Amino acid sequence: MSFSSEKKNNHSQNPNPNPTSPLKKRGTRWSDLWLKHTTKSKPLNQMVVAAAMQQLQSLSSPRKSNNNNVNTLIPNFSIIDQTLLLSDELLLKILSKLPDSQRNSNSLVCKRWLNLQGRLVRSIRILDWNFVLSGRLIHRFPNLNHVDLIPGCLILTQSSNIFLSSNVLNMHIDSGSSPNWFFCEENMLPVEVIDNGLSALANACPNLRRVQVIGASEMGLLSVAEECPTLQELELQKCSDNVLRGIAACGNLQILKLVGNVDGFYGSVVSDIGLTILAQGCKRLVKLELCGCEGSFDGIKAIGKCCQMLEELTLSDHRMDDGWLAGVSYCENLKTLRLTSCKKIDLNPGLEEYLGSCPALERLHLQKCQLRDKKSVSALFSVCRAAREIIIQDCWGLDNGLFGFATVCRRVKLLYVEGCSLLTTEGLESVIHSWKELQSLRVVSCKHIKDSEISPSLATLFTTLKELKWRPDTKSLLPSSLRGISMGKKGGKFFKRT
Template sequence: MFRPSDITLCETFSVHLNSHFSEPHFLPVEVIDRGLTELASGCPNLRKLSVISATELGLLTVAEECSTLQDLELHRCSDNVLRGIAACGNLQVLRLVGCVDGFYGAVVSDIGLTILAQGCKRLVKLELSGCEGSFDGIKAIGQCCQMLEELIICDHRMESGWLAGLSYCENLKTLKFVSCNRIDVSSPGPGECFGVCPALERLHLQKCQVRDKKTAKALFVLCGAVREIVFQDCWGLGNDVFSLASHCRRVKFISLEGCSLVTTDCLETVILCWKEIESLRVEACKNIKDKDISPTLSTLFSLLKELKWRPDTKSRFASSAAGTSIGKKGGSFLDEHSESQGNTQGM
């Protein structure tokens, strides 16, 4: 039997469902709410909670009883559910999962985004997965959640023009897109009319489609102050889109992984625009080749603080190559590097 003092020491509580479960297997919401009521009563010092299928009433109970709650993850979340977190005055990390294709569906729209913006003004990190909404909802978050430093957008269903709302997130430092079939719908508006995120330092895109040039230009203009750009397994990222990254003039770190359409020449053109570049990582990008390394690009490599170069499994050019120069495009540098590697192994 638990003593009351034992229960109040509880700081983390989560419920994990088997991946084979589908919507009919979820517990009834009244059962979830009763559990949340018991949890709130027994664990007033609760700091982290992950829950599926909660209601407004159940979350309101937790918010009122657990004033120290800082980290909340809501699956199968909807606009009405978000009314229950308005009393979470100390909430700093929030993950909302609305719709998951083939698993469950729920709608988080501008209504829900505005509710959370007005009630959770101390948010530092926000993740929106499978959520709807538009410019208005994102703008509300930017205006109300002025402490927000990290925003993660996963598999979103947002309306055209939502991207421009990010310019209201004045203290945002990290912006991540994960598994998004699109960044914005068609034309989000002229890039020159976009505001910027002045504090933004990191832009990451993972498993996203980025083939639309107008959207890409708007994104890079919005993120013009970034110091770090990461592309990982993004389809549609060709030279015409990647070249637009030159709008970001202060980049110090760039990473390309699984981006098979970008060529060596385009990579060179872009990174030569970045006068502050310090680190470069290239992995599994089959159209970036050793033989296409120019003397200019080699010279730049020698100035980098960090270099990871593995564009394909045949590449002979490795991280330790930084600091070595070549006299002509490609060949002699690679031969020199291979020879030095052989001499090192023979010592």
């Protein structure tokens, strides 16, 4: 009885008396569990498994347990990362195929992916100038070709609720700013600091193709011109004649935007001297935009004479002297002339026989300009008489009389008029009837152009067009006689003839 009782007690203490139970064996090691898992799944390459086990045995370290002094091997789990078998070049090709929306998440995988993802970044916008001066920008993104430095050059007041905006610059301002109305100059880094950053950037990124900067000097731009021979696009804000001495060394520059004076932000002067320096140095320009720049006939003529590849010229809020419009005719290969936010065109353009014209011009684009002076508008259409497209958007003062000067443009194929409240149906009809090659017409938000005033001849002209967008006034009603041409319904109509 005592024997059976003792045996029963032993069974109660050890519910699994099987001598082959894992509890009776030696302690299980991590390497055994890992091998057991890999043998049940898809077989790996035998050479990879052998190399992995060899590294496990060499890099693992013994650790004693508090209970039974069992030696446990801690494997190097990085060997399980199969991407380690790929070279950097191959992994870069894979990461480059992924969408940009996954860029941030890919950078969080590991340090290697962070560095590789940084090598794929080509464009960046700098918010902290110390990021450039410390060298972290180049170390993090070594293959940049487009850098926007403008936000980093400004000491922004993020806590302020006052936001100042213009066509070229936006920034927060402090309520305690001085009342001289040049807020940007008060919150800009010193010129020496900006030049040092430009020099460091140019030395580390010789393949830069596009740079945007504000407040730089001649020396800073000269370092970019010398170290970055492939630079093709440049935007300079707060530019002056002296600064353009450095930009003249950019022999391969093709796209240039110069911002001289911006009301409420900063004041600087670009005159005929700077335009002449620019013309003699950057002879391969294709697109040129002048914002808030001064000048006259001499500066525009120098650009036309020297920059023979120029195809697009944009003037925004210009401060040109009288007579500058005659210099545009020297741009023999100019295809697009764009005027935006100009308070005047040319108050004294001179005699028409001296204006000339641009024989290669294809597009005249006027946006948010004041077209109140008859001499200015007449001279503008005379210089652009070869234009095939005329686009007029939100321009003040354009009435029937001023729009009538556009009849000199005999080759117009597209007319787009938007937001011209003084233009009437009669004034529009008198001009477009003289254009025998007109194919496309777009009229939007011109409240004095009424559907009820459409004549039968104008309705017939509409039927011959390949493209028509007619939405002058959505409140007007379409006469029953014109319903067959599908116009005047709610929201307007837009069609193309194939």
